[in-house]
Amino acid sequence: MSDVKKNTDKKTLADIYSHLPDQPSEKTLAEVDYQARHWSSPVKGPLKPGTQEHKKAMADMFRETFNPYKPSVIPWPELDPETLHRITSLPIWDIAVQTEGKARLRMAAYADMLDDPDVKDAISRNAWEENRHKEVLSRLVEFYKIPMAPEPPYKEPRDTEWAYLVTGFSECWDSFFAFGLFALAERAGLFPMELIETFEPVMQEECRHILLFANWLAYHRAVMPFWKRPWFEMRVIGVLFFLLYERMSLVRSFDDQGIEHTQDNNFTVTGAQSMTDQNVDFVELMELCLREDERRFSGYDPRLVRPKMAPMAARAAIKAVKFWRKLRGKNQEENAEAVSA
Ligand SMILES: [Fe+2]
Ligand SMILES: [Fe+2]
Secondary structure (H helix, E strand, O other): OOHHHHHHHHHHHHHHHHOOOOOOOHHHHHHHHHHHHOEOOOOOOOOOOOOHHHHHHHHHHHHHOOOOOOHHHOOOOOOOHHHHHHHHOOOOHHHHHHHHHHHHHHHHHHHHOOOOHHHHHHHHHHHHHHHHHHHHHHHHHHHOOOOOOOOOOOOOOOOHHHHHHHHHHHHHHHHHHHHHHHHHHHHHOOOOHHHHHHHHHHHHHHHHHHHHHHHHHHHHHHHOOHHHHHHHHHHHHHHHHHHHHHHOOEEEEEOOOOOEEEEEOOHHHHOHHHHOOOOOOHHHHHHHHHHHHHHHHOOEOOOOOOOOHHHHHHHHHHHHHHHHHHHHHHHHHHHHHHHHO
């Protein structure tokens, strides 16, 4: 890839940012929001991963569903002390900001080593959007004066493909649970509507990101020489184990005042109780995640590949828990009968 081509790509992305509207009208906002959630390829027939049509559809979907909101003009609502405390004490802010920063770097690094203009464009845009997420979060943190640990330096990954896989799979898992948690928070009404509305496009963007990742993965597998496939699949398994290990640990760091920050790497799974004052039943929460996942993907071309792993795991977990509850219910009934006999 020549430097000239690289510069042109960078200029295109910079262009997007410099053209974001400051004060879009309500009508423009509604149109943009609709376009970000609905997309279909005009191509007739199947979109088979590995074909030009599928690759182009993947890149077009990502580019044409772009939402041009601008983090610098987000009106952050004033909060009452109780809500403010609820938000500032969530154990996620350091990790959320750093995750977006890492995602940007890893996606940009992966995009940089690609030659295919469609895939390169889509993943570069994804990196750009991660940076915008970081900006949204940084502005929130600043506005509500949330104490933060200093950000560690963001290092270029040594194994670019591995780092991209880690970020992609991690987004697939986190987004699936975050969709449910977000709906739970919206229903419970513990957070002001303005904040929910601010994060709604961010949530939908994550849905587009994982849609892109699932299609990139299908494309990457389809065009890969067959002899490379076993090693790649072993790396995928390695990534999944790495994520499992990472999610089982809490992250501890210290801020400028020496105050310890304990962050939950697995908040999207463990954080339900912070979103509502009602008791959250595991099965109901998983069913909510599944419904939200379905709803958020419903507007995109059904011929594009969907991320399947987290929904499949959730369905299996629901079945297992229901079976366990039935078994336990039976045992309790038998015990009660034995006591009364
Ligand atoms: Fe993000
Ligand atoms: Fe993302």
